[in-house]
Amino acid sequence: MEGIGKSLILIGIFIVIVGLLIMFFEKLPFGLGKLPGDIYIKRDNFVFYFPLATSILISIFLSLIFIILSKISR
Template identity: 40%
Template sequence: MQKLLIILGIVLLLTGLLWPWLSQLPFGRLPGDIRFERGGTKVFLPIATCVVLSVVASIVLRLLSR
């Protein structure tokens, strides 16, 4: 459990440090992501982004489990 928390902390730290470059990736603006804006209300449903990230995570986990 300790190793998992340390690894998770390192991943979060790296994500925070790399955020200026990661935010320029096309994730969140893929076809299939739904965005509603009415007045002061904004709703964003990243359906396509979630599917792509799920597929990538599944492939990585399958490769690591071998």
């Protein structure tokens, strides 16, 4: 149970840090959300936006975080 507690504390600290970064920066750093692989279609009365590259980048980043957390909690 001690490992789960440590993991939850680390995840909580990470969420607080991300929340503070979002609060203090109007736009996310490094153009996140406007990457070359993001799909953006704008027509007369229609706008479609799908952040494909951004989603993949966030997925890789979160996977690395969870791998690190699993190694720490052992």
